[in-house]
Amino acid sequence: MQLFDLTQRSLHAALHGAAVRQNALAANIANVDTPGYRRVDVDFQDALRRTLAGDARAVEALEVTPVPDMRAVAVRQDGNTVDIDREATEQATNGLTYQALVSVINAREAIIKSAIGVA
Amino acid sequence: MSLFGAMDASTSALQAQRLRLNVTAENIANAESVGYRRKDVVLRQATGGGGFADALQAAKGVEVAAVVADQDPQRRVLDPTHPDADAQGYVTLPNVDSVTEMTELISASRSYEANVTAMQTAKTLFSRTLELLR
Numbered sequence: 526m527q528l529f530d531l532t533q534r535s536l537h538a539a540l541h542g543a544a545v546r547q548n549a550l551a552a553n554i555a556n557v558d559t560p561g562y563r564r565v566d567v568d569f570q571d572a573l574r575r576t577l578a579g580d581a582r583a584v585e586a587l588e589v590t591p592v593p594d595m596r597a598v599a600v601r602q603d604g605n606t607v608d609i610d611r612e613a614t615e616q617a618t619n620g621l622t623y624q625a626l627v628s629v630i631n632a633r634e635a636i637i638k639s640a641i642g643v644a
Numbered sequence: 645m646s647l648f649g650a651m652d653a654s655t656s657a658l659q660a661q662r663l664r665l666n667v668t669a670e671n672i673a674n675a676e677s678v679g680y681r682r683k684d685v686v687l688r689q690a691t692g693g694g695g696f697a698d699a700l701q702a703a704k705g706v707e708v709a710a711v712v713a714d715q716d717p718q719r720r721v722l723d724p725t726h727p728d729a730d731a732q733g734y735v736t737l738p739n740v741d742s743v744t745e746m747t748e749l750i751s752a753s754r755s756y757e758a759n760v761t762a763m764q765t766a767k768t769l770f771s772r773t774l775e776l777l778r
Contacts, residue, residue, distance in 0.1 A: 540773075544647050547766060551650035554762045555657030555706045557755050558664075559687045609758055620765045627772045634776075 528637065531581055535573065536630050538587045542569025543623040549591035550616045553607050560603035564612070565591040647770045653690075654763040656705030660687055661759065663708055664752040671738075672745050678728040680738040681713040682745075714739055 529537075546567040556562040569589045576584050597606035664685045674680040688709040716739045724733030 544650075544769070547647060547769060548649040548653065551653040551759075551762045551766060552704055554758050555653045555660075556687070556689055557657075557758065558661075558751070559689055559706055562689055613758065613761070616762060616765055620769055623769050624772050627775060630776060 531577075531584065533630070533633055534584050535577065536626055536633070538573055538576075538584050539569065540623065540626045540630065542567065542573065542587075542589050543619055543626060545569065545589050545591065546619050547616070547623065550612055550619060552591070553612045554609070554616070557605070557607045557609050557612075560605060562605050562607060563593045563595075564597050564606045564608075566594045567591050647766050647773070650766040651763055651770075653705035654759045654766065656690055656707060657759040658756060658763075660685070660706050660708050661752050661756040663711075665749065665756070667711060668745050668748045668752060671740050672742070672749075674738060675740040675742065675745075677738060678726075679718075679736050680740070681718065682716075682738060682740045684712050684714055686710045686712055 546569060549565045549567050553564045553566075567589050572587060572589050573584070576587050594606065597608075599606050600608050667683050667685050671682045674682075686709040687706050690704040690707040718739045719737040720734045721737055722733055723729055723735045726735045729735050
């Protein structure tokens with residue numbers, strides 16, 4: 526019996542993934558004028574899905590790193606693949622995902638707190 | 645890795661774009677200075693600490709590789725009465741084109757704004773994380 530169930534631990538992993546992705550998107554926006562820069566991205570949802578499909582206990586050790594996005598096409602003559610509109614949208618979406626995760630974690634922790642009588 | 649990484653990346657870009665603005669302002673200021681060459685800022689992806697972990701860690705900011713002089717030919721204007729005129733009576737004026745400088749100025753200022761927005765998002769997320777402690 527654990528205090529935090531698999532869902533809660535998966536939520537923590539997803540929150541970490543969203544934070545890493547926010548950093549990757551910030552780096553892309555920072556390099557919008559860098560000649561030849563390849564945009565980086567993190568697919569933490571896919572990594573999480575694969576972990577949960579396999580050994581779900583590994584979810585706590587799930588580590589995601591930004592990788593160069595090979596599918597992105599150059600938007601400029603110098604080979605830079607950062608499309609500023611796309612980055613802004615992705616960042617807004619990722620930010621909302623992050624906030625949603627925080628809300629769900631908060632709500633679930635409130636339930637645990639009330640169950641153990643500290644709230 | 646924390647959200648501060650995102651803010652560090654945005655900070656490096658704010659510094660780089662500010663330098664671009666400064667260099668462009670210098671170019672415009674020297675639009676009529678004899679012998680001046682317009683300068684350009686070359687950006688590159690920040691390398692981090694240079695270790696193996698840093699090389700794997702793809703999300704980093706931007707840094708200024710160099711400020712280079714534009715090698716486009718300077719303007720030669722015939723003005724024999726000018727104190728800086730050469731033996732043939734020509735004065736070498738800068739290769740500064742106001743249209744280029746203005747587009748550069750707008751580009752740098754828009755990139756600056758984009759990074760301010762990115763930093764604000766990171767800040768919002770960070771303060772949301774603090775709610776977890778309540």
